[in-house]
Amino acid sequence: MPSALSRGVANVAERAQLPPSLAISTVIFALRPGHEGCPTLWMPLVRRVREPFRGQWALPGGPLTAAESLEDAARRNLAETTGLAPAYIEQLYAFGGLRRAHRDEVGAQRVVSIVYWALVRADETALAGQTGLAGEQENVAWHPADPAHGGPGTLAFDHREIVDYALWRLRSKIEYAQVAYHLLGEMFTLAQLREVHEAVLGRSLDPANFRRQLKGTPHLEATDHYLEGGRHRPPRLYRYTGPRSL
Amino acid sequence: MPSALSRGVANVAERAQLPPSLAISTVIFALRPGHEGCPTLWMPLVRRVREPFRGQWALPGGPLTAAESLEDAARRNLAETTGLAPAYIEQLYAFGGLRRAHRDEVGAQRVVSIVYWALVRADETALAGQTGLAGEQENVAWHPADPAHGGPGTLAFDHREIVDYALWRLRSKIEYAQVAYHLLGEMFTLAQLREVHEAVLGRSLDPANFRRQLKGTPHLEATDHYLEGGRHRPPRLYRYTGPRSL
DNA sequence: GTAATAGTGTCTATAAGACACTATTGT
DNA sequence: ACAATAGTGTCTTATAGACACTATTAC
Numbered sequence: 001m002p003s004a005l006s007r008g009v010a011n012v013a014e015r016a017q018l019p020p021s022l023a024i025s026t027v028i029f030a031l032r033p034g035h036e037g038c039p040t041l042w043m044p045l046v047r048r049v050r051e052p053f054r055g056q057w058a059l060p061g062g063p064l065t066a067a068e069s070l071e072d073a074a075r076r077n078l079a080e081t082t083g084l085a086p087a088y089i090e091q092l093y094a095f096g097g098l099r100r101a102h103r104d105e106v107g108a109q110r111v112v113s114i115v116y117w118a119l120v121r122a123d124e125t126a127l128a129g130q131t132g133l134a135g136e137q138e139n140v141a142w143h144p145a146d147p148a149h150g151g152p153g154t155l156a157f158d159h160r161e162i163v164d165y166a167l168w169r170l171r172s173k174i175e176y177a178q179v180a181y182h183l184l185g186e187m188f189t190l191a192q193l194r195e196v197h198e199a200v201l202g203r204s205l206d207p208a209n210f211r212r213q214l215k216g217t218p219h220l221e222a223t224d225h226y227l228e229g230g231r232h233r234p235p236r237l238y239r240y241t242g243p244r245s246l
Numbered sequence: 247m248p249s250a251l252s253r254g255v256a257n258v259a260e261r262a263q264l265p266p267s268l269a270i271s272t273v274i275f276a277l278r279p280g281h282e283g284c285p286t287l288w289m290p291l292v293r294r295v296r297e298p299f300r301g302q303w304a305l306p307g308g309p310l311t312a313a314e315s316l317e318d319a320a321r322r323n324l325a326e327t328t329g330l331a332p333a334y335i336e337q338l339y340a341f342g343g344l345r346r347a348h349r350d351e352v353g354a355q356r357v358v359s360i361v362y363w364a365l366v367r368a369d370e371t372a373l374a375g376q377t378g379l380a381g382e383q384e385n386v387a388w389h390p391a392d393p394a395h396g397g398p399g400t401l402a403f404d405h406r407e408i409v410d411y412a413l414w415r416l417r418s419k420i421e422y423a424q425v426a427y428h429l430l431g432e433m434f435t436l437a438q439l440r441e442v443h444e445a446v447l448g449r450s451l452d453p454a455n456f457r458r459q460l461k462g463t464p465h466l467e468a469t470d471h472y473l474e475g476g477r478h479r480p481p482r483l484y485r486y487t488g489p490r491s492l
Numbered sequence: 493g494t495a496a497t498a499g500t501g502t503c504t505a506t507a508a509g510a511c512a513c514t515a516t517t518g519t
Numbered sequence: 520a521c522a523a524t525a526g527t528g529t530c531t532t533a534t535a536g537a538c539a540c541t542a543t544t545a546c
Contacts, residue, residue, distance in 0.1 A: 096310070207498085457526070
């Protein structure tokens with residue numbers, strides 16, 4: 001990964017004061033069937049192939065190049081490492097604590113990570129390996145986001161804390177912002193939308209009250225279509241008409 | 247400002263892909279008497295002494311050195327440029343849009359700014375110049391934060407947008423978090439606390455309802471002291487017992 | 493018909509806003 | 520006494536939660 005150029009820069013800088021380098025990482029959430037059957041939040045992780053934390057799972061990310069905005073860098077990194085193009089993406093936080101540098105690594109450059117969080121629809125969760133070879137694809141895989149639902153308890157660097165913070169932000173934001181729609185396809189039933197909220201919040205919601213609260217919500221449009229094929233009364237399909245990304 | 251070292255790094259990097267440099271800036275708010283008499287939000291700004299935007303007002307800030315956390319860097323920059331030590335500080339956002347680079351500057355390095363916002367008490371708003379000389383202190387001065395209250399409509403770089411975003415965050419956060427206390431001294435009356443909220447929110451609040459809402463608030467402790475010296479019934483003094491910084 | 497989910501109506505508890513009212517001080 | 524602010528009580532309105540009830544489909 002470090003080119004001859006960046007090595008040269010580091011060598012110059014190491015003698016005096018090393019400027020922190022900039023990286024972009026992203027926490028991507030998608031809703032998939034969980035271990036207990038009910039839908040759960042999952043995220044794609046990348047297995048580290050070098051020290052530090054070799055072999056451990058880490059957030060997808062990479063360096064920031066000079067010619068792109070921060071969000072563009074996040075999207076590009078996402079496409080390169082996972083093949084995903086999220087429907088929603090938003091900046092989470094800039095992490096730059098000193099304990100982030102692994103003390104075992106000699107001359108390790110300090111890294112400041114600007115972390116984004118993103119949502120992808122369940123039907124767009126196909127992962128691409130870093131190469132195109134099928135054998136390489138084991139280095140990118142989906143994991144439950146929450147350790148309480150079978151997710152990994154520890155990740156490389158401080159990525160476990162970052163994921164927890166992203167989970168907190170998603171849970172806070174779903175209560176007042178139009179965020180849940182980005183985990184669903186173009187058309188969905190109110191029951192499906194409620195299941196999204198239930199999965200994110202981790203508790204069941206009253207169908208009647210949930211429906212009434214959505215009545216006052218903008219950008220939620222009832223269509224004339226109904227979801228056929230169910231075993232009982234077919235529910236009406238709705239559509240989200242607001243902006244696709246904030 | 248650019249040392250021989252950082253120049254050397256830039257020269258190496260310019261030939262191929264220039265890594266973005268990292269800076270920390272801070273929006274500092276304090277409550278001071280406004281132009282119409284009522285208390286208003288003010289912020290300290292630094293006049294630029296070099297291109298680009300020479301002569302214009304900008305947020306205090308500076309580079310991130312390798313040996314400090316992001317928040318420590320913000321505090322150190324604040325002390326160096328303004329002499330202030332805020333009671334509350336929190337990360338706002340990382341700004342890295344490409345339009346931030348001024349096109350007039352040849353070979354300008356792209357700067358990603360991690361911006362913090364902070365609150366200082368009115369009794370701690372004495373500014374220090376960058377040198378100790380009285381003549382130099384004109385390059386740091388307080389300005390109303392909101393253009394609607396006499397603040398500067400344009401600032402250097404994209405700093406006007408950044409200040410507006412910080413104002414939005416402060417106004418949002420004062421409604422659900424314990425931040426207003428950090429604009430006041432150790433002891434204060436409920437009327438003073440209400441004036442803080444009114445100044446930040448830009449509208450008057452019902453004294454009776456405001457008092458009742460605070461009843462359920464944690465970390466607000468009634469003392470046995472009263473504010474003497476007023477022209478009428480002396481109000482009780484309260485104290486904030488929560489954490490000093492988040 | 494029966495099971496199961498879709499969708500509606502209503503009661504209650506809680507909280508916010510409006511505002512009348514009492515209390516206590518300086519002048 | 521009077522002005523002015525401190526502080527209390529109460530009424531109205533909006534909203535969230537609980538839950539009974541009706542509607543429509545597959546089998």
